[in-house]
Amino acid sequence: MSVRQSRRGALGRHLAAAGTVAVLLSGCANHPTDAAVVDGTTISESSLQTTVRAAARALGAAPTDINQRAVLASLVQGAVVDEVAQERGVDVDPRARESLINTEPQLQAFAADPEAAPLAEALADVALVQQQLGPEAFSEAFLAVPVTVNPRYGTWDPTSQEGLTGTGSLSVESYTTP
Known part of the structure; x- marks a missing residue:
């Protein structure tokens, strides 16, 4: 050789x-620029950052005061609900969405900013679609939608209240006994 x-x-x-x-x-x-992929629908890192900045503006806070993981979890939940609604033939009535948004000051603030409005809609649609399908059918359909999250944000867990679990760290501690 x-x-x-x-x-x-x-x-x-x-x-x-x-x-x-x-x-x-x-x-x-x-792709590294994906924050999450919900059944083929991509939530890009840039759209996540835009929504975080818009949520901060809407709440009169600094972007660093906004929990990115919580925003991503809400956007993922909204995308999952969109898939569920499409699969089950459920139409979200825009008037019902607006009515629900108007009952919550935080959702009103998000809805008033065009870049934060998808966050308000996602949060409202979860409740509206669940109401139309009923809790059991909604849960079954919700859990069936495939979701992939960029590991830096943790792991998607649709059964947890937060939606994203874990630290987002790519390393795992190793414990040894002396």
């Missing part, structure tokens, strides 16, 4: 190893 062939082989192994590391670090999201 010549020196040139040996270098090519080493370069190929390094590139393969780098590709494996890139796949591991990108986690389960389809």
Whole structure:
């Protein structure tokens, strides 16, 4: 084997190893710029950041005061509910949505900002679709929608109240006994 062939082989192994590391670090999201993917519908990192900034404006807060994971969980829930509504043939009445939004000052504030309005709609639609389907049918359909979340935000858990669980850390502590 010549020196040139040996270098090519080493370069190929390094590139393969780098590709494996890139796949591991990108986690389960389809693309690193995806915050989440709900049954093929992408919630991009940029749309998440836009919504976080808009929510902060609507609430008169700094963007750093807004819990990104909570906003992402709400957007994911909204996208899941959209899938459920489409699959089950449920139409969300815009007047019912507006009426529900008008009962909650925080939702009103979000709805008043065009970039935060999807957050208000997502939160309202969860309640409206659940009401139309009934709790059992809604839960069954909600749990069946595939969701992939960028690991930096944690893990999607539709059974938890928060929606996203875990630390979002890509590393796991290892415990050893002395």
